[in-house]
Amino acid sequence: MPISISDLATVRARHPEAIAEAAARRTRRPLLGASGRLMVVAADHPGRGALGVGDDRLAMANRADLLERLCVALSRPGVDGVLATADILEDLLLLGALENKVVMGSMNRGGLAGARFELDDRFTGHRAEDMARLRFDAGKLLLRIDYEDEGSLATMLSTARAIDDMAARRLPVFVEPFISRRVGTVVRNDLSAEAVTRSIAIASGLAGTSAYTWLKLPVTDDPDDMASVLETSTLPTVLLGGEVGRDQDAAYERWRKALRLPTVHGLIVGRSLLYPAEGGVETAVDTAVGLL
Template sequence: MAALIETRAVRPGAIGEAAQRRVRRGNLLGPGGRLMIVAADHPARGSLGAGTRSLAMADRRDLLERLCTVLERPGVDGVLGTPDIIEDLLLLGALDGKVVIGSMNRGGLAGAVFEIDDRFTAYSAAAIGAAGLDGGKMLLRIDERDPATVATIESCAGAVSGLAERGLMAMVEPFLSHRVDGRVRNLLTPEAMIRAIAIASGLGTTSAYTWLKVPVVDDMERVMAATTMPALLLGGEVPADPDAALAGWQKAMRLPNVRGLVVGRSLLYPPDDDVIGAADAAVEALW
């Protein structure tokens, strides 16, 4: 950690050098046609809590140690993160042969009055291409009562197009959202997810490189029938019942366009703090 901090202070160009040296793998999907990604882009949106720990992700050394542990587990294909986290992992040499997805719009800070105006304050499509990453992820929350939604939709469409021009995955995480007591809440009914998926699937000048990142909700068969896009299941909050969450992932994985998992806090900060056990269980759920 001391070497990492020193490098950032005295030799910032080492980040670009590490990105250029990184060994990329030949394709996104693993040998069995599945994809397992660990997500770590929450801190940049000011969302630091995990389960009962309100500042779980605030300790960067601890977070990096957990990420490196997970990335070493068999079957874990890669990571999703903002530039600061991806660059830390590059300097640590943890990303060779891994799928690396850059998180793009983190400007809709958690709990802010402007949360729905989810501006692109992290990676751009051009920066993702220049850094040799494998794709970009964007959050698309649609609040039909908030005029700021239209700017987010337009920005996401531009990002989808920009990534597709470079032949890179555009991972879109869509929700219909509304405010409850002033806070943004996502609607997780089948009907809401069907509408959100339909909107996300049509973004950009081409959908050739679009993937969806979706939660497990009721009636997933009907939900996933709304699109032909490949989809990854998201982990969401740390579940009170991890076994139930795993069962939900396993059932949804049987659907033809569900190709894997993107799991963050529930993998990095499981209730029993057994990171290795949580990672191995998630990989097992792919099959």
């Protein structure tokens, strides 16, 4: 039976097997429903030490608050699923919030925000065998490439092998590629049309098969470039929401335009929906769903 958030610590301490039991009885659904569209809420940022939203550097640090926001988002019509690390997904399993939802495990969280080794992004999260064992539906990995950082090569190699492992189990894997560079101690992602085009080409060519590979892509600096950028690959794509800043309406319009393109099947959005600059979680999620 589902439990309350206040009971999670007790259940974890006394009945850790409850997680596997909840995973075994969870009702699953296809990745894509009848509409062919996909709306997923992302909450894997804490696993990389990225807890900030806007000016609040620890906004996502309160786990009970984050879980409440996720449960609200998952309850809204049109929300298909959630992307998160093992600890968060297992909390949601125990809360009974993942019934008939797409469950997407976050795979590489070793590139800690601000670390010297950030671009050697090790696979410290879900493995393909974990997702198969827990009956999860897909995985997601982050691939940031800095041509001047050797850590990117290690990430590329481990990414390719992770895609192979997922494909061997017929599990979709969503690859989030960027061309990146360091500005001082901060890694910045290049969202120019040329950089995003190059990242798509590199990500699409990884591993021994691309049969189960999806792309998770940002909207370029100039949204008018997205049509030509997405001609780089035939792989199915979802848009990365990212932080929208203060001008939510402008961000939503960028997403709306890109969602019309033929290879784009949906959105994966996190902090901007769970911690909106204006209004509540319900309003932000409903607005994003309306774009689909």
